[in-house]
Amino acid sequence: MIGAPGNRRSTALYLAAWALLGALLAGLMVAAGDAPWGASLLFAVPLALVYGCASGFSSYYLCRAYPLAGKPLYAVLGVFTCSAVCASALWTAAGGGFADALRGLVTGMPAMTRPFAALMFGLGVILYGLSAVAHYLGLEFERARTFERRELEMKLAAQEAELRMLRTQIDPHFLFNSLNSISALTSIDPGRARGMTLQLSDFLRRSLGMDAQRKVALNEEIALVRAFLAIEQVRFGARLRFEEAIGEGAGQCLLPPMLLQPLVENAVKHGIGNRLDGGTVRIAAECAGALLRIRVENDADEDDAAPTGSGCGIGLANVRQRLLATYAHEASVHWARFDAQFRVDIALPIETKPITES
Incomplete structure (x- = not known):
């Protein structure tokens, strides 16, 4: 001055x-x-x-x-x-x-x-x-x-508070069911009970270790999804299947932490959980020009006319609000029901970690 x-x-x-x-x-x-x-x-x-x-x-x-x-x-x-x-x-x-x-x-x-x-x-x-x-x-x-x-x-404080709110929205039934499954497996199959305990611990460690003020690579987000589904597969067994198709370079792209978690949780709870024969959760990602396009898709019950439940609506609204707060109008999320499938498409600007010289 x-x-x-x-x-x-x-x-x-x-x-x-x-x-x-x-x-x-x-x-x-x-x-x-x-x-x-x-x-x-x-x-x-x-x-x-x-x-x-x-x-x-x-x-x-x-x-x-x-x-x-x-x-x-x-x-x-x-x-x-x-x-x-x-x-x-x-x-x-x-x-x-x-x-x-x-x-x-x-x-x-x-x-x-x-x-x-x-x-x-x-x-x-x-x-x-x-x-x-x-x-x-x-x-x-x-x-x-x-x-x-x-x-x-x-804005950063709001994003951090939003991530904390998202963490509190992790379905309590998931935690209760996981603990009940561990309790039941303790007397039947102690080895599987111990494995499920380790998987639950790994999931909580990954999710709580994410910083709200930084973005994570898509590979890290997919690893968190795998940890979540590994726990759910103990309950669902062969009824729950998972497929992923990550295009070249897409795994290193950055996105807000725990962005895909509520979508996968909705897919399991409102999609796979309502089908007697179970189904598959699919995640696909690719780089298209300046955008990273991610698709989360799951099998759904054909007789269920409602594409989303109340919890599913909260999860989708949460994802939309986080994208709007982080990228403004440069990102988008759309969802739709196609016969026996429910699909969510996300598009956001491509960001990668800067290369640091040692």
Whole structure:
């Protein structure tokens, strides 16, 4: 910020601008009289630097004290007019004294004339006003940047809360049925009970280890789906089958974590679970131009006229909201019923992990 405490680069640029203004003032002195360039620069450049620092700090803190949105316009104009007149008058007086001091030290240094003093006073008022305008613009830019940063932080917090809500929506019946199956297998087949316990632990570890603020590769998401289906297959046995077809390069594409989990859970609960002979859950993914296209498909009961139940509707709405929050209108999700199949199609922009050099 001009005139405010900042980094060295900004300060150097600010002082360089005022040194240039001092050089222009020296040029005016040369053009107005017989003053040599050396004496004029020795007089004008230090004087401009001093005024730049003084007016810069003064106008900066006045801009902070009198924000345009919080004060009447007449009050702001009155304060800055008085400040500009006082600062310029002091600068002109200091210039006269500095000129008198230099006359005894530098050959050819003329006395300050009234026309030049009037010019210097007017220039000081204008420069003070320009400094105030620059500070107001800088403060507005800083405010807008702070607002954008807070909006981004709120968006990330909302996404994290949304992922936590999604985790709480994992069907409680899935956990209850898994624990009941483990309990039943303990006395019948301890080996399978132990295997199911390890599979449930692996699923919970994978799901709870996902960070809401980063995207995961499709391969990681598919691994989570496999862990979920491995647990369900202990209950459904051969009635539940899984097929996947991941195209070249699609597995490395990024997507929000646990995006496919509610779709696969719906497929098992509302599709496979309603069929006596079970069915197949299929996941296919491919890169098509700038889009990653994912299809989640499952066999459904032909006699069931409703394509989705209440829980299925919540899961699909959750997926749509997460895509909208992450990609705005660049992503889409559509679902439809085709005879004995229910299909969900997702399209989202292709993103991959950046390659890091070791």
